[in-house]
Amino acid sequence: MKTATERTLVQPRISYDVHKIRNDFPIFREPVNGKSLTYLDNAATTQKPQAVINALTRFYTRECANIHRGVHYLSERATESYETSRSKVRRFINAASLQEIVFVRGTTEAINLVAQTYGRTHVNAGDEILITAMEHHSNIVPWQLICEERGARLRVVPITPEGEMILEQYERLLGPRTRLVAVTYVSNALGTINPVHEIVRLAHERKVPVLVDGAQAVPHMHVDVQRLDCDFFAFSGHKMYGPTGIGVLYGKERLLDAMPPYQGGGDMISSVTFEKTLYNKLPYKFEAGTPNVSGGIGLGAAVDYLESIGLENISSHEQDLMTYGTEALRTLDELRIIGTAKVKASVLSFVLEGIHPHDIGTILDKDGIAIRTGHHCAQPVMDFFKIPATARASLGLYNTREDIDALVGGLGKVKEVFR
Amino acid sequence: MADLRDLYQEVILDHHKKPRNFHKIEQANRQADGYNPLCGDKLSVYMKIENGVIRDIGFIGAGCAISTASASMMTESLKGKTEAEAKVIFERFHQLVTNHSEPQLDPASMGKLAVFSGVREYPVRVKCATLAWHTMRAAMEGLQETVATE
Numbered sequence: 001m002k003t004a005t006e007r008t009l010v011q012p013r014i015s016y017d018v019h020k021i022r023n024d025f026p027i028f029r030e031p032v033n034g035k036s037l038t039y040l041d042n043a044a045t046t047q048k049p050q051a052v053i054n055a056l057t058r059f060y061t062r063e064c065a066n067i068h069r070g071v072h073y074l075s076e077r078a079t080e081s082y083e084t085s086r087s088k089v090r091r092f093i094n095a096a097s098l099q100e101i102v103f104v105r106g107t108t109e110a111i112n113l114v115a116q117t118y119g120r121t122h123v124n125a126g127d128e129i130l131i132t133a134m135e136h137h138s139n140i141v142p143w144q145l146i147c148e149e150r151g152a153r154l155r156v157v158p159i160t161p162e163g164e165m166i167l168e169q170y171e172r173l174l175g176p177r178t179r180l181v182a183v184t185y186v187s188n189a190l191g192t193i194n195p196v197h198e199i200v201r202l203a204h205e206r207k208v209p210v211l212v213d214g215a216q217a218v219p220h221m222h223v224d225v226q227r228l229d230c231d232f233f234a235f236s237g238h239k240m241y242g243p244t245g246i247g248v249l250y251g252k253e254r255l256l257d258a259m260p261p262y263q264g265g266g267d268m269i270s271s272v273t274f275e276k277t278l279y280n281k282l283p284y285k286f287e288a289g290t291p292n293v294s295g296g297i298g299l300g301a302a303v304d305y306l307e308s309i310g311l312e313n314i315s316s317h318e319q320d321l322m323t324y325g326t327e328a329l330r331t332l333d334e335l336r337i338i339g340t341a342k343v344k345a346s347v348l349s350f351v352l353e354g355i356h357p358h359d360i361g362t363i364l365d366k367d368g369i370a371i372r373t374g375h376h377c378a379q380p381v382m383d384f385f386k387i388p389a390t391a392r393a394s395l396g397l398y399n400t401r402e403d404i405d406a407l408v409g410g411l412g413k414v415k416e417v418f419r
Numbered sequence: 420m421a422d423l424r425d426l427y428q429e430v431i432l433d434h435h436k437k438p439r440n441f442h443k444i445e446q447a448n449r450q451a452d453g454y455n456p457l458c459g460d461k462l463s464v465y466m467k468i469e470n471g472v473i474r475d476i477g478f479i480g481a482g483c484a485i486s487t488a489s490a491s492m493m494t495e496s497l498k499g500k501t502e503a504e505a506k507v508i509f510e511r512f513h514q515l516v517t518n519h520s521e522p523q524l525d526p527a528s529m530g531k532l533a534v535f536s537g538v539r540e541y542p543v544r545v546k547c548a549t550l551a552w553h554t555m556r557a558a559m560e561g562l563q564e565t566v567a568t569e
Binding site for chain 1: 423426427432435456457458459460461481482483484485541543544547
C-alpha cells in the first residue's frame, strides 16, 4: 500500500484516456433500466471512483475509531488519515495554512456557518449583503435569514439574458453599507463562470469580504484561493467524486480567528467549566462533535484521484465536450439553450418548445440517460428566464462524445413521443 | 419494465396538446391554486357549485404532459357530478395512480381516467398526475392556501 506522501506525488496522466477513466467507476458496469448508464447529472452529484470507495471501506475495515481523542492505535491512525485529508485539501485549493480548512457537511453548511458567525457579528440594521441573480438557494436563504434577523437588506446583482452577471451593476451596488459579497463561482443552473478574481478585487477596494460558492467549480477547474484572494470559499465533496456529507469551508485565518464558534460541543473546546469555556484553536473551533471521519478520508482520496488525472486535463476534456454538446443540441429544432455565457463550465441547460422538462427526463431515463429536470434549486433564475424549469445535462470527467450522442438521440425520441 | 406508451398514451398526449376546459370561470364560487415545487408546475382550478352539484369546472396553468392531461380529463369527468361523487372519484383516482391499491381497483371502472394507470410505474410522476385533483379538492373545501405536493 502506498503511503499518503507517495500518493500525492502521482504524476498527471499524459494523455486523456476517458475509457480508462470510466473503468475507475464501478457504477458504469451497472445496467440502468436494462441499458448502459449515460450519466449527465454531475452538477447534482458525481459518481465515485473505486479509489474513493476503497478509502471508505479501508477506514471501516481497518482503522475505524474516533479521532482527536483516543490514545489507542486505531484512534491515532484514524486521526492521521483524517488530518492527512485536511492537508490534501489545503494543497488542492492552495490555502495558506491548515487552520484555514474547516470540514463541514457540505457547501450549504459552510455558507450557513459564515452567515451565522461572521454575519451575526458584522451585519447590523441598515447594512447590506450582496449576492447575484444566479445563486443557488443555498447562497440566498442563509443570507435572507441573517438579513431578517439583523434588519439588513439583501441586494441582488442582475444578470443578462445570456446568464452573465452585469459587472457595472455589481460595482454600482457595492456600497458603503455592503458588509459581504456572496457569489457563485460557477452557476449550477446556467454553467456561467463568474469573473471571481475581478469581483473580489472590486469588493476589496471597498474593504468588503467575499464568499465564493465553489461547489460547481472544484470538480471542473483548478482553484487557487490565494490567487483569487477570496475571503471564504465553500465546496462539497460529493460534487468532486468524493463522498456525500463532507465539505469544506476555507476562510482566511484572520477572519476565522475573529469569528465566534458556529456550534458548541466536544472537540471545539480547549477547556470547559460551568463558569467559562475556552474554545479550541482553528480549525477545530468550528468542528463541534464527532465529524464525518470516513467522509473526510474519502474526500482526501477524491483529491488524490483528481490530481492523478490533473485538473487542467479535466478542464480541457470537459470544455471540448461542452463545445461538442452545445453544437449538437443546436442542431435540434425547437430547442433553446438556457445560459449562453461566453465562459461556461459543465452545464447544458435547455428547454424544448411545448415539452415540459419533466417529460423529457422520464423519457430519457427509459434509455438509461440521467439528467436533471426542474428548477435546480435556483427558482429566481427560472423566474428571470420566465420558465418553470429546464432540462439540464451536466458533464463530468468520465463523459464522452457518445454520451452527448445518446442525449441527442434520446431527445429525438422525446420529440417522437410528443409529435 | 413498463413501456413508455403506457405512460404517454395517445389520449394523454391529446389532452396535453388540447387541454379541455382550459379557462377561468368568471362565475366560479370555488377556486384554489396548486403548485408542485419539484418541477415548477402551477395551476388554478375554478369551480361553480350549485346545490352541491359541479355545474362548471375549468383550470389554467402550466405543467408537464401528465399534469396537464390529468387536469383536463379531471374537468371532463367531474362536470355535472355532485360534490360527494367528486370526492369518491378523487379517492379512486388516487388509488389508481399509486401502487398500494392495485388489487382493490379495476381500472376499467374508471372509464377514460384508466389511461393514468401507467403512472403507477413512475413513482416520481404520481405528484404530476394528482396535482390538479388535490387542487380541486382544496377548491371544493374552500381552502385558501396554495396546495403544494411537496
